[in-house]
Amino acid sequence: MAATAEPKDAATRTEQVFRRLRDDLLANRFQPNEPLRFERMRELYESGIAPLREALSRLSESGLVVQVGQKGFRAAPFSLEDLHDIVETRRKLEVLAAQDAAQNGSEQWESNLVATFHRFGKVSRSKPETVAERAVWEERHTEFHRALIAGCRSRWTQQLWSIVFDHAERYRRSAIGLGHWSENEYADHKLLFDAAINRDPERLGELLHSHIGVSAERLVMHLSPSLAGPKAF
Amino acid sequence: MAATAEPKDAATRTEQVFRRLRDDLLANRFQPNEPLRFERMRELYESGIAPLREALSRLSESGLVVQVGQKGFRAAPFSLEDLHDIVETRRKLEVLAAQDAAQNGSEQWESNLVATFHRFGKVSRSKPETVAERAVWEERHTEFHRALIAGCRSRWTQQLWSIVFDHAERYRRSAIGLGHWSENEYADHKLLFDAAINRDPERLGELLHSHIGVSAERLVMHLSPSLAGPKAF
DNA sequence: GAATGCGGGGATTTCGAAATTCTCGGGAAT
DNA sequence: ATTCCCGAGAATTTCGAAATCCCCGCATTC
Numbered sequence: 372m373a374a375t376a377e378p379k380d381a382a383t384r385t386e387q388v389f390r391r392l393r394d395d396l397l398a399n400r401f402q403p404n405e406p407l408r409f410e411r412m413r414e415l416y417e418s419g420i421a422p423l424r425e426a427l428s429r430l431s432e433s434g435l436v437v438q439v440g441q442k443g444f445r446a447a448p449f450s451l452e453d454l455h456d457i458v459e460t461r462r463k464l465e466v467l468a469a470q471d472a473a474q475n476g477s478e479q480w481e482s483n484l485v486a487t488f489h490r491f492g493k494v495s496r497s498k499p500e501t502v503a504e505r506a507v508w509e510e511r512h513t514e515f516h517r518a519l520i521a522g523c524r525s526r527w528t529q530q531l532w533s534i535v536f537d538h539a540e541r542y543r544r545s546a547i548g549l550g551h552w553s554e555n556e557y558a559d560h561k562l563l564f565d566a567a568i569n570r571d572p573e574r575l576g577e578l579l580h581s582h583i584g585v586s587a588e589r590l591v592m593h594l595s596p597s598l599a600g601p602k603a604f
Numbered sequence: 605m606a607a608t609a610e611p612k613d614a615a616t617r618t619e620q621v622f623r624r625l626r627d628d629l630l631a632n633r634f635q636p637n638e639p640l641r642f643e644r645m646r647e648l649y650e651s652g653i654a655p656l657r658e659a660l661s662r663l664s665e666s667g668l669v670v671q672v673g674q675k676g677f678r679a680a681p682f683s684l685e686d687l688h689d690i691v692e693t694r695r696k697l698e699v700l701a702a703q704d705a706a707q708n709g710s711e712q713w714e715s716n717l718v719a720t721f722h723r724f725g726k727v728s729r730s731k732p733e734t735v736a737e738r739a740v741w742e743e744r745h746t747e748f749h750r751a752l753i754a755g756c757r758s759r760w761t762q763q764l765w766s767i768v769f770d771h772a773e774r775y776r777r778s779a780i781g782l783g784h785w786s787e788n789e790y791a792d793h794k795l796l797f798d799a800a801i802n803r804d805p806e807r808l809g810e811l812l813h814s815h816i817g818v819s820a821e822r823l824v825m826h827l828s829p830s831l832a833g834p835k836a837f
Numbered sequence: 838g839a840a841t842g843c844g845g846g847g848a849t850t851t852c853g854a855a856a857t858t859c860t861c862g863g864g865a866a867t
Numbered sequence: 868a869t870t871c872c873c874g875a876g877a878a879t880t881t882c883g884a885a886a887t888c889c890c891c892g893c894a895t896t897c
Contacts, residue, residue, distance in 0.1 A: 382673055383850070385661075408878075419852050421654060424880085425661045428618075432665035434763075440615050441858055443879055453759075460760040463700060526686075527693040530667075531764045615858095616880070641848075652882050657850085674888055676849055 388416045389426035396435045397537060398506075399545045401446040407436065408443065433534050435541070447541075451591065451598050454542050458587040461535040466579050468520035468528045470572040476522025481568065487511075487518035488564045495557040505547055513540060515560060519567055543586075546593045553589065621649045622659035629668045630770060631739075632778045634679040640669065641676065666767050668774070680774075684824065684831050687775050691820040694768040699812050701753035701761045703805040709755025714801065720744075720751035721797045728790040738780055746773060748793060752800055776819075779826045786822065 395401060412423050431438045438444050472480060491511040499505040516536065523529055543551075553559075559582055566575035628634060645656050664671045671677050705713065724744040732738040749769065756762055776784075786792075792815055799808035 385850080406878095410878085420880090421657070421851055424654070424658055428658045428661045429665045432662045441879060442860095456758050456760045460758055460764070463761075467696060525689050525693055527689045527768060528696075531693070531767070534764070535760060618880080643848085653850090654881055674849060675890095 383422075384418055385422040385425045388418050388422045389429055391416060392426050392430060393435065393537075396430065396446060397541050397544060399541065403446055403449040405446045406443060407445060433537070435537065447538075449542065449545070449594075449598055451595065453538075454587075454591065454594070454598070457535055457538045457542065458583065458590075461532065461539050462580060462583045464528060464532045464535065465516070465520060465583065466576045468523040468525070468532055469567065469579055470576050471524060471528075472520055472522030473567050473570050473572040473575050475524055476567075480518075480522030483521065484518045484564070484567060487514050488560070491515040491560065492557060495560065498552050498554075502547075509540065509544060512556075515564075519563065542594065543590060546590055551590065551593045553586075559585075616655075617651055618655040618658045621651050621655050622662060624649060625659050625663060626668065626770075629663065629679060630774050630777060632774065636679055636682040638679045639676060640678060667771065680771075682775065682778070682827075682831055684828065686771075687820075687824065687827070687831070690768055690771045690775065691816065691823075694765065694772050695813060695816045697761060697765045697768065698749070698753060698816065699809050701756040701758070701765055702800065702812055703809050704757060704761075705753055705755030706800050706803050706805040706808050708757055709800075713751075713755035716754065717751045717797070717800060720747050721793070724748040724793065725790060728793065731785050731787075735780075742773065742777060745789075748797075752796065775827065776823060779823055784823065784826045786819075792818075 401407065407427065409420055409423060412418075413420065416423065427436055427438070427444045430436045431444065435447055436444050437447055476484075491514065494504070494508050494511050499508045513536070517533075520529060520532060562578050563575065563582060566578055634640065640660065642653055642656060645651075646653065649656065660669055660671070660677045663669045664677065668680055669677050670680055709717075724747065727737070727741050727744050732741045746769070750766075753762060753765060795811050796808065796815060799811055
């Protein structure tokens with residue numbers, strides 16, 4: 372048996388396509404509202420139509436793609452209104468979940484959070500320059516927030532949080548290259564980390580609330596120009 | 605142009621299968637954890653395999669069915685733990701959404717709520733006896749709760765609420781025939797309705813919190829015997 | 838007797854093509 | 868000039884069968 376458990380068999384082709392498609396969507400490798408035609412998808416993902424349709428169907432259920440009538444699939448559109456809603460919904464869920472984790476998280480949650488924050492810290496002390504560095508930073512950042520709420524007792528809250536966090540990440544990553552970066556990413560998250568480890572739900576809630584709010588404001592500032600058009604996309 | 609908008613073209617076969625499958629799942633016409641084999645599904649829904657797989661994929665994304673490895677699809681299992689989680693998550697979302705609706709709901713939301721409560725009232729003054737009556741009651745009940753939060757400004761909160769409410773409804777309807785019915789369904793919902801119309805978020809929140817809590821307790825009492833087994837299903 | 842390896846049967850998964858539907862430009866009628 | 872209709876091309880949707888994989892019983896071996 373290997374060191375770390377690796378359940379990622381990538382068993383079925385639908386699964387592979389689903390994961391790669393989701394990655395590409397979150398990385399904005401498709402334009403918002405761009406039609407996802409099968410001919411092109413077949414080449415891109417080296418698959419028949421059946422697995423593609425299944426993966427796209429699943430993604431349409433969580434809103435990353437939209438399926439119109441008999442007109443196929445498109446990458447989900449962007450809009451300032453949607454961004455605002457996403458952020459607010461994520462904020463409520465994450466505050467609830469994190470506070471519950473701070474109160475009821477297990478020993479194992481705590482130690483996993485320490486390890487995850489350590490990994491996040493290593494890539495957050497300086498601004499990521501290359502695309503690859505930025506991708507790693509995003510991964511670690513997501514990992515940290517997930518680890519923060521992983522101690523929450525409600526599986527469903529975590530599941531719903533994942534959905535809106537995905538959408539938030541899609542917006543966030545669309546601002547890469549627009550100079551979207553804050554100098555105190557590390558310090559901000561350190562505060563969250565400390566409040567969680569100190570089991571201080573009150574403070575953790577306040578910090579999270581403002582952290583998400585501030586990040587969102589900065590994001591809206593960067594994205595407003597491109598999203599302000601008359602039609603939402 | 606017809607009187608009321610009817611966008612239900614039932615255009616694509618996948619859509620039809622999806623809707624019917626979802627209905628059958630919510631009505632517990634499949635046993636929890638029951639394998640959903642394609643041979644049988646083909647006969648039941650008069651469809652090829654492709655639309656079935658797509659519908660099942662979408663349903664697996666929201667958790668009504670689970671897809672195992674290369675072993676196909678099953679109806680989602682039941683467990684007391686899951687029920688508890690569902691109820692708590694729904695409670696938080698619905699309280700948040702309803703309070704926002706009470707504060708910010710439009711004129712149109714208000715009038716639609718009146719109409720919906722009227723329809724609900726007509727079937728809630730006496731206990732539904734036949735299966736058909738009970739089905740109508742469930743429909744109107746869902747309609748009322750949806751209309752209550754429809755005034756909420758957050759589309760995403762409403763969307764996430766829909767997911768957990770579906771699961772809650774599945775549990776609730778599994779208790780039909782076990783004498784699961786309360787005499788004061790009408791009175792309880794009348795209080796909610798009044799608080800919403802009076803734009804009293806504080807009171808509406810409290811009422812909803814206890815309404816969902818009480819309903820859940822009664823439900824757990826009825827379902828505990830069948831769900832208490834060593835294995836979750 | 839218990840554990841291991843091997844096929845047969847059944848079920849899922851995937852493919853390639855047929856059927857259906859939509860798009861869009863050109864032409865006729867008003 | 869504008870509107871409406873129609874048909875060719877293109878794209879989606881659906882089907883039936885081939886390919887693949889899993890379960891399970893049985894024989895073999897230690």
